[in-house]
Amino acid sequence: MVRVGLTPERLTLAGAELADEVGFDQVTVSALARRFDVKVASLYSHLKNSHELKTRIALFALEELADRVADAVAGRAGKDALAAFADAYRDYAREHPGRYAAARLRLDPETAAASAGVRHAQMTRAILRGYDLTEPDQTHAVRMLGSVFHGYVSLELAGGFEHSAPDSQESWAWIVDSLDALLRNRATP
Amino acid sequence: MVRVGLTPERLTLAGAELADEVGFDQVTVSALARRFDVKVASLYSHLKNSHELKTRIALFALEELADRVADAVAGRAGKDALAAFADAYRDYAREHPGRYAAARLRLDPETAAASAGVRHAQMTRAILRGYDLTEPDQTHAVRMLGSVFHGYVSLELAGGFEHSAPDSQESWAWIVDSLDALLRNRATP
DNA sequence: CCAGTTTGCCTAAAACCTTTAGGCAAATGC
DNA sequence: GCATTTGCCTAAAGGTTTTAGGCAAACTGG
Numbered sequence: 001m002v003r004v005g006l007t008p009e010r011l012t013l014a015g016a017e018l019a020d021e022v023g024f025d026q027v028t029v030s031a032l033a034r035r036f037d038v039k040v041a042s043l044y045s046h047l048k049n050s051h052e053l054k055t056r057i058a059l060f061a062l063e064e065l066a067d068r069v070a071d072a073v074a075g076r077a078g079k080d081a082l083a084a085f086a087d088a089y090r091d092y093a094r095e096h097p098g099r100y101a102a103a104r105l106r107l108d109p110e111t112a113a114a115s116a117g118v119r120h121a122q123m124t125r126a127i128l129r130g131y132d133l134t135e136p137d138q139t140h141a142v143r144m145l146g147s148v149f150h151g152y153v154s155l156e157l158a159g160g161f162e163h164s165a166p167d168s169q170e171s172w173a174w175i176v177d178s179l180d181a182l183l184r185n186r187a188t189p
Numbered sequence: 190m191v192r193v194g195l196t197p198e199r200l201t202l203a204g205a206e207l208a209d210e211v212g213f214d215q216v217t218v219s220a221l222a223r224r225f226d227v228k229v230a231s232l233y234s235h236l237k238n239s240h241e242l243k244t245r246i247a248l249f250a251l252e253e254l255a256d257r258v259a260d261a262v263a264g265r266a267g268k269d270a271l272a273a274f275a276d277a278y279r280d281y282a283r284e285h286p287g288r289y290a291a292a293r294l295r296l297d298p299e300t301a302a303a304s305a306g307v308r309h310a311q312m313t314r315a316i317l318r319g320y321d322l323t324e325p326d327q328t329h330a331v332r333m334l335g336s337v338f339h340g341y342v343s344l345e346l347a348g349g350f351e352h353s354a355p356d357s358q359e360s361w362a363w364i365v366d367s368l369d370a371l372l373r374n375r376a377t378p
Numbered sequence: 379c380c381a382g383t384t385t386g387c388c389t390a391a392a393a394c395c396t397t398t399a400g401g402c403a404a405a406t407g408c
Numbered sequence: 409g410c411a412t413t414t415g416c417c418t419a420a421a422g423g424t425t426t427t428a429g430g431c432a433a434a435c436t437g438g
Contacts (some may be wrong), residue, residue: 003386003433025214030424039424042387050425106347137353140363141351143341148333151340158295163331166325168354174329175336182371192404192415202395239396330383356411 004036008046012056020055024105027098029053031179061099062116065092069123076100078130079180085150086176087126089151092152093153120146132187141183193225197235200225201245208246208287213294216287217359219240243294250288251305256283258312267319268369274316275338275365282342309335320372330372337364 014035019027029050031038047053048129065088072088073081094102107115124142133141155161161168191335198350205222208216220237224231236242260275262270282289296304312365313331322330341364 004405006386028424029426038386041389041427044426045386102349109258109352136359137363139355140360140367143344144337144358144364144367146349147344148337148339149340150344151336151338152332154334154343155336155339158293160335163298164326164328170325171329171332174223174326175333178329178333178375180369182367183375185370186367195415218397219394227415228417230398230418234415329394 003036005039006036006042006046008056009067011043011046011053012060014140015057016060016096016099016102019102019117020096021098024054024057024101026129027057054102055107055111056101057102058105058107058116059111061096061103062120064099065089065094065103066116066119066123068092069120073123075129079176081130082180082183083176085123086172088114089149089154090153090172093157097157100157104150104154128183131183133183134188138189143184145179148179191192193227193233195225195227196296200232200242201249204246205249205285205291208291209285210287212241213246213287213290216243216246244292244296244300246288246291247296248300248304250285250292251309251339252276253285253288254292255308255312257281260307262316265336268365270316270319271372272365274312275361278338279361281347282346284329286346291345293297293326293339293343303360311362317372321376322372323377324375326375330375334368337368348356 011032015027015032017181018031018035022031029043029047030040030083032053033043042054047056068091069088072084076084077082107117122141124145125138127145128138129142152172161171200221204216204221207220207224211220218232219229220235221242222232232242237247257280258277260273261273265273296306310331313334314327316334317327317330320330341361345357350360
């Protein structure tokens with residue numbers, strides 16, 4: 001009975017990898033046990049239940065995505081920052097579709113408040129500092145950017161733009177461009 | 190052994206109702222059988238499998254949503270049409286969250302091509318006729334509108350805007366307003 | 379270094395979901 | 409009214425979740 005060395009962290013990471021391979025909703029405690037070649041029940045010493053596994057993966061993905069976005073945005077401002085933010089977001093979703101799906105898991109309020117989700121909101125607001133928006137416009141803009149990015153990426157992942165011209169990349173650039181113009185128009189004089 | 194009168198249509202409708210009550214991913218063949226007070230295996234005379242049930246609910250929801258949007262948009266043009274489209278979309282998602290989630294199910298290409306999804310795309314293009322966009326801008330705009338609406342509604346359903354000011358309704362109006370301005374700016378002279 | 383405790387993975391088992399196979403009775407058609 | 413079709417049933421196998429209890433490996437301190 002060799003000990004494999006399971007920990008919540010290793011399980012979370014393996015779960016994230018599994019999500020990218022087979023889809024987030026195919027991530028089960030059973031599948032994870034198979035991957036470590038241990039019996040299913042063994043995982044329940046490290047995880048309260050299946051929901052905790054999914055939540056952990058979600059939190060992990062949120063952190064990772066926030067790190068990437070922070071990196072991408074560092075040292076940029078204005079449209080440059082907006083484009084970097086947008087690309088970091090989209091690239092992450094395309095590289096890690098399962099983790100991205102995980103990041104969209106609905107968290108209970110306390111968990112969400114303690115998650116990297118707040119960093120996302122902060123970074124979005126940081127981007128908007130380049131556009132001189134005052135409240136409540138700034139909040140509206142935060143919500144709009146979140147909607148467009150999430151909406152686009154999730155439609156793209158679902159294959160919505162696959163078999164039609166023009167290329168998805170072109171639409172993405174057009175949209176970022178349009179959003180920049182929109183935000184500049186909304187700036188308070 | 191009383192016959193309940195199961196049909197694929199009745200099962201689909203009941204499945205849609207169930208989705209709104211407990212969430213689309215909680216819709217199972219078992220739960221549906223309980224609702225009709227018949228044994229689970231009985232449903233398999235009317236449905237090939239669980240996936241077919243979900244696909245049917247998705248197609249049903251797409252039709253229903255397309256009907257609503259068509260109704261809302263009829264006789265309107267320009268920003269009026271845009272707002273009517275947006276509201277019909279958002280209202281449907283809020284009234285029928287389970288069906289809305291179903292409508293976002295990934296369909297295989299042939300099924301998607303035969304679905305009301307194509308009506309959605311046509312209606313979006315119809316809205317854009319009021320803005321004098323030429324290709325490829327029109328396609329970019331179709332994709333952007335789809336992204337914003339879907340993204341916003343799905344973040345809203347996930348509770349993203351619940352416990353913060355300003356009201357979601359205000360942000361929605363601001364966004365529709367902004368999109369209208371954006372599209373007018375993009376019009377070809 | 380080795381007893382004692384902790385920890386990790388195991389077996390066993392119950393509950394629920396999916397799906398298939400085969401049966402009996404109700405509805406339909408001639 | 410009888411034969412056929414159809415609809416719902418029982419039975420059963422296989423997968424996932426979760427809990428309970430056991431044995432052995434890995435730490436702990438004397």
